[in-house]
Each structure stands twice: as structure tokens, then as C-alpha cells.
Amino acid sequence: MTKLLEVKGLHAGYGQTKVLHGIDFSIEQGSVTTLLGANGAGKTTTLRALCGMIRRSGDVLLNGEQINRKQTEDIVRVGVAHVPDGRGTFTRQTVEENLQLGAMTRGDRAAIAQDMELVFSYFPILKERRTQQAGLLSGGEQQMLAVGRALMLLDEPSFGLAPMITREIFEIFRELNRKEKVSMLVVEQNAQIALELADQAYLLETGRIVFSGRADDIRDDENLRKAYLGY
């Protein structure tokens, strides 16, 4: 398997406060990787650092190409899509406009229309509501919209959703990964559901990676689970 994303010695923080103290991890092509950890461990910061939304240092290689010095817009343009926590919905625009915004970096109108139909096939409810203002959607629907808009870095997709909706969304992540071969990095507090989806997992604690391995191994290791994940 080839490495899609490789991160080496990533440091990042906000102003004077350092949050990440040199973390290393990688994502294999076509796999789902999850980043687990408690509140304040640095999960969201990791995603923000990858996308250049905050100051960072270290190596970030996408398909072997250094993207660490690039601007957010340019990182997005080479194929890294980040669904931020709070989903980043454009609340004043319609559902359809939100999806078009997700395709902003592409020029091929026919392909965009085709992909929009694909999104609608995964999330039929969005098709029904395509002309509605996106701010009026429920949390679950907004998450669907965010996923339809972008794929790859998912920051707490389960946040604020009912357990049933969470299941549904994760089921679709699985399907997208299998059928469309989309690689994902999922950041979650809900370790249980994330581990079911993921191939590879990393545990983050106060800005350092304390464990990495196959998702199945973590799930089967009761001591590890109890120590870090609390279930």
C-alpha cells in the first residue's frame, strides 16, 4: 500500500500556546484512519494544522509532495478536503449552492452535475431540500451536506447528533470509502463508532501520539481501551 498522507514531527499551536509536540502519523491510500483522544488532546488542532489554518512546523507530505508551506486554499486545491467541527455549513446559501461551493475548485460542469447526483443518491433528503437555506437543516442533514461538499478530513462528525443519525452517517462513510475509494481521516470522541469504521487508529494525548496500530487491535485490547478511551 502506498502512503497518501505522511506527517512527520508536526508542531502546532495557537499564539504562545503549543498544542502539538511533534506528532508522526500516516494515512494509507484508500483507507480510513481515525485519530482518537480526549477533549484538548489536540485532535482538531491536528486537522487545522494539516490544512494550514494555524501556524505549524514539520513535514506534511501528500503523495510525496510537501504541502506544509502552502496556503489553505492551495491545500484544498490539491485534494485535501476538511469538514471542520461545527460542519462549516454556509447557512445563508441554499443546499444546492452549498454543494456547488464544494466543487469550487473544479471546472468541469458536467462532472460536477454528475457528482451532485451522486451526493443526492447517498442523501436523498438533500435533494428534497435543495432550494432551502442550509441553515434551516437539522444537524444531521447539515452533516450530510458537509460530507457531500467535501471528503477526507472529518472533524467530529458525530458531534451533536442522535445515536441513530450518527450510525447512519458512519454507514455512509463506510460505503463512500468502499465504493468511491475515498481515503479519510476521522477525528472522533466517540471512539467506539470510529473504531468500527477505521482500518488504522492513533491515540492522541496532550499533543503526543501515545499509541498507533490497527483499529481492530485497539478494539480488542481491553487495557488500552479502559486506559485511554474509557469504555
Place this chain on the structure above:
Amino acid sequence: MELFVQQVIAGISTGSIYACVALAVVMIYVAIGHLNFAQGEMAMFSTFIAWQLITWGVPYWVAFFLTIAISFVGGIIIERVIFKPLDNAPILSHVVMFIALLTIITSAAGFIWDFSIKTFPSPFGSAPLFGSSLISAHQAGMMAVTLLLLLALFFFFRYTRVGLALRASADNPVSARLVGIRVSWMIALGWGLATAIGAVAGMLVAPVVFLEPNMMLGILVYGFAGAVLGGLSSPGGAVLGGFLVGVIENLAGTFIPVIGGELKLTIALCIIVLVLVLKPGGLFGRATIQRV
């Protein structure tokens, strides 16, 4: 009754200028969160460029569109050179910069073209429209051009990808960057558009108020009043606010004897104060809650 109708129509036609200025102000406001005090002077400078072109013998409509293009580029350059470096600077830095821009542009215009009052041609002529005493040809032309401009802008923002990107950048800059929109350039584009709209307003109003470096001073106040009345966060509201201010100003000037022609500008200030006290969000704006 005829006087009333006449004044309403006159109000709508000057209101169309206020609407353009208000729209220009709002476009920059939604992009960078500050009121551009120099908007009027930028429009005045554009009008001088048009005047110069016409004086050199360029046909009116060629000069008209050439001026719009020059203003568009000029607006982008002003943003890139002056305001982009200020990006996250405190509000006071912006205010100082706007005032600096205002004085520099006024002085530059005075230096280049001197402060004497100049006539500016109207492509529509000043004769009454179809011999009617209700409205002059230039007033009708002003309304028509404004209407066309507003329609073009509406379609641009509603149905084009760049328009969508502009709206998205103003509403949610963080997410906009995450979908790959170059937000910083969208802000520059907003400046370009605002400056171009201001240029149209300047060229349309110049035949009425005559061209000189201070011609937009009062008009900018009316424009601000329109923007505040409609809601600073709502471009559509600002346009309507501009028209309303035009009508209110004209009716009050005509029918309230104390006000007359001299105290008209006071009305604009009264509107600003009243709206800010009673309904700070304006008629169509959203009341903004800021995290501190």
C-alpha cells in the same frame, strides 16, 4: 397632488444615486467589516477621469464604460496596496486609513483638475421627458441606468460561480477557504466592484450637482443613511434604503416648511440616528451578535 407625485419621482431618481453609493458601501462592509469613508471621494475621482476622457474627445458612452473599467482596477489596487496589509489590524487603523484616503484623493483631484466647478455632460439631455413636467430626461436616464446596473449585479451574484464564491466568502470566510476559494482575492474583487458602482453613481449625479472635488460629500452621507436604513449586512436592503432616503428627503424638503432646501442633509443624519437607536440592524439586516 401633482407636486407630491413630482417630488416622489424626483426622490426616486436621486434615490437611485444614493442606492448605488449605499450598495458600494455595503459591499465593502460585508467583505471587511468596515465602513469606507472614502467611497464618495473614490467615486468623485472616477467621475473626473470620465470628464478628462470626454474632454479629450472620447465619445460619452465609451468614456462611461472605460471609466468603469479603470475604477474597477483602481479599487482592486487600493485594496491590494493599502487594505490587505491591514487585514487584522484594529478598527482604528482602518478608520485612519479611510480618512487618509479621503483627503489624499480630494487633494489629488484638486491638484490635477483644480477646485473650480465644472459642468459634466448628460447623455440623456436635461429636457423634460416626453414634454411631461413630472420628470426630466436625465432623471429618467439615471433611474434606468441604475436599474440595469442593479439587475446585472443581481444576476451576477445569484447565478454565477464567482458571485456565489463572493457571497460565501462574505458569509463564512473560514469555510470558504476550506472549499478552496481564494477569499483574499474575493475581497479585492469586492473592492473593485464597489469602486465601479461608485463610478456609475458619480457619473450619473455629476450633471446635477456639477463636478468638483467635494461633490460627493453630501451624497455619501445620504448613501450611508440608505445603507444604515436598509441594514448594513444586506445589499438588497441598502438599495431599497437608498431609494427610501431619496424620497423621504425630497418630501420632507418640500412639505415641511422649516426644513426647506437648506436643512435637507440633516434628514439623512436624523435617519441614521433614528435607525441606530430604534432598529440597529436596519430594515433588512441581521442584528449581529459579536463574540468578544
